[in-house]
Amino acid sequence: MTQSFTPRPLVIAPSILASDFSKLGEEVRAVDQAGADWIHLDVMDGHFVPNISYGPDVIKAMRPHTKKIFDAHLMISPCDPYLEAFAKAGCDHITVHAEAGPHLHRSLQAIRALGKKAGVSLNPATPASAIEYVLDLIDLVLVMSVNPGFGGQAFIRSAIGKISDVRAMIAGRPIDIEVDGGVAPDVAGQLAAAGANAFVAGSAVFKGGTVEAYKTNIAAIRHAAAEARGEAI
Numbered sequence: 001m002t003q004s005f006t007p008r009p010l011v012i013a014p015s016i017l018a019s020d021f022s023k024l025g026e027e028v029r030a031v032d033q034a035g036a037d038w039i040h041l042d043v044m045d046g047h048f049v050p051n052i053s054y055g056p057d058v059i060k061a062m063r064p065h066t067k068k069i070f071d072a073h074l075m076i077s078p079c080d081p082y083l084e085a086f087a088k089a090g091c092d093h094i095t096v097h098a099e100a101g102p103h104l105h106r107s108l109q110a111i112r113a114l115g116k117k118a119g120v121s122l123n124p125a126t127p128a129s130a131i132e133y134v135l136d137l138i139d140l141v142l143v144m145s146v147n148p149g150f151g152g153q154a155f156i157r158s159a160i161g162k163i164s165d166v167r168a169m170i171a172g173r174p175i176d177i178e179v180d181g182g183v184a185p186d187v188a189g190q191l192a193a194a195g196a197n198a199f200v201a202g203s204a205v206f207k208g209g210t211v212e213a214y215k216t217n218i219a220a221i222r223h224a225a226a227e228a229r230g231e232a233i
């Protein structure tokens with residue numbers, strides 16, 4: 001008997017890294033109102049990546065401003081000592097890097113044990129095969145299309161082929177394929193055609209600085225991706 005799988009929903013996840021940090025609560029409410037599906041939270045430690053952003057206390061302060069999914073991307077090493085703090089801060093998805101170590105399998109088990117969805121992120125130089133032996137523990141694969149650490153970088157095209165590889169590897173499992181870095185309407189269609197269903201965008205969403213601008217920017221990415229998926233919006 002053949003099993004049929006429903007395609008994963010199309011998701012736009014604005015990256016708060018590109019927002020105005022002097023009014024984080026307001027910015028979270030603004031992208032919520034503008035049509036964001038998830039709120040993407042980039043956590044950087046100045047060690048795994050060459051930049052420092054914010055941690056669980058700041059995420060906890062943002063939590064009351066929306067009911068949308070908090071999609072945390074931990075660019076930290078080690079990550080295991082902090083997983084519980086991010087879960088308690090209100091993160092719904094916790095994504096760790098395959099390269100961050102020391103024990104990816106253990107980190108994913110710990111995230112699931114905290115009752116959260118577990119994600120694995122792959123740097124541009126990391127092959128899709130890095131997730132081969134942890135597929136049973138993954139709810140989300142985050143394919144980086146820039147080297148992690150900063151917003152506003154140029155899109156790395158090899159991410160498109162990697163997304164196709166990940167799609168082939170997960171073969172119908174209920175796993176989201178998320179792409180992050182330089183995502184804008186001009187590449188969203190190709191990314192969706194390759195198999196990505198969740199689109200993180202920082203600069204492309206937060207340009208303009210108003211709810212109306214965010215609405216237009218989110219709709220433009222959604223429209224390009226939906227068209228490639230053959231969906232009406």
Ligand SMILES: O=C(CO)[C@@H](O)[C@H](O)COP(=O)(O)O
Nearest residue numbers: 148149151152181182202203
């Ligand atoms: O994780 C990261 C950077 O490390 C990203 O989430 C960026 O914040 C995306 O920003 P843009 O490339 O869309 O400006």
